Amino acid sequence: MTGLHERHLAVSPTWLALYYRQPLELTHGEGRHVWDADGNRYLDFFGGILTTMTAHALPEVTKAVSEQAGRIIHSSTLYLNRPMVELAERVAALSGIPDARVFFTTSGTEANDTALLLATAHRGSNQILAMRNSYHGRSFSAVSITGNRSWSTTSLSPLQTLYVHGGVRGRGPYAELSDEQFVKACVADLEDLLGHTRGAAALIAEPIQGVGGFTAPPDGLYAAFREVLDRHGILWISDEVQTGWGRTGDHFWGWQAHASNGPPDILTFAKGIGNGMSIGGVVARAEVMNSLDANSISTFGGSPVTMAAGLANLSYLLEHDLQGNARRVGGLLIERLRAVGAGSPAVREVRGRGLMIGIELVKPGSDEADPEAAAAVLEAAREGGLLIGKGGGHDTSVLRIAPPLSLTVAEAEEGAEILAEALRAAG
Missing domain, CATH: 3.90.1150.10 (Aspartate Aminotransferase, domain 1)
Structure with a gap:
């Protein structure tokens, strides 16, 4: 040792x-x-x-961090912040969500925590649908919607969580079905579950489950879920903390594999956008993002230094077509x-x-x-x-x-x- x-x-x-x-x-x-x-x-x-x-030590990112740190490191969201506004504009445009608003946090956990706050406030319900085998972070609320026992550190919860089939294709009661039959069975399970609930706020799901072992449903499952959710007025939160920014190669966001009826109501992101700097965030249409009827700020979310890193990193990703590289080399x-x-x-x-x-x-x-x-x-x-x-x-x-x-x-x-x-x- x-x-x-x-x-x-x-x-x-x-x-x-x-x-x-x-x-x-x-x-x-x-x-x-x-x-x-x-x-x-x-x-x-x-x-x-x-x-x-x-990449490690990407010159464009380290230069942006150094230059911004030499000007001002911190101000909080109580002041106008040009790098934060510029990155928010780019993320909003890339998200696919109409009339999008962006709120920056310091981690994926905090982003998902914020998404849950928005959904429950917007819907007036503390009931959340989550996927079995899921993981959404380590905060009290995020742990309470985690469907992976290895990471669910307490059974106490501020939320009522109900778990849905579909995140794992190769194991479980529907594993032997064809993709089409699998989707139908999971949709039927969701319909049945909603028949026993009182107005859930949202379904939160990772398009590809990260901690759960990179498992995923057939393409289109969440689009089929969305049809059911829309009938009940339930929001869809896509947790893109691991699947965002082109990592899956085929799509910029994981939700786009399930895109026949449009983007999610709320999208969360973190990890890769900062290339190691602490950035997380939430994107939602204005109607949902503006649901809170009390003041809120973020002391460290949207820090000028992390935002400068995110802008430089995102520019490098897009200019060098790293999504295409992920598709080609990943294949x-x-x-x-x-x-x-x-x-x-x-x-x-x-x-x-x-x-x-x-x-x-x-x-x-x-x-x-x-x-x-x-x-x-x-x-x-x-x-x-x-x-x-x-x-x-x-x-x-x-x-x-x-x-x-x-x-x-x-x-x-x-x-x-x-x-x-x-x-x-x-x-």
């Missing part, structure tokens, strides 16, 4: 988990690589939990990983979209989740020079792969080879 690790344990809560038997201290990064305190270099396939979206990577998985009896499924890929591990010859194998592969990949993540609703048995969106073909091939060797070493 290193001295820093001992010091960490002495001052940190026991539930603040660290990866690896010998935790890493990352000291610097560049592009798609990071270095630890011992000088070891790693290919980064997790990006600080899908947050280093473009190559997932096919390469499927070929690797086909040769491993421990791999149940390789799934994903763009540069958001999950590898689900099971005990060979069974359908039983194998978190020990996932932990072993994580360690072996690190030994090979690759950093990945873990997740899943079935005892953390899914390897999560989400590199910066500027990943090159050569780096994708290198990472896939290291993963193949890690699976062999761990198996």
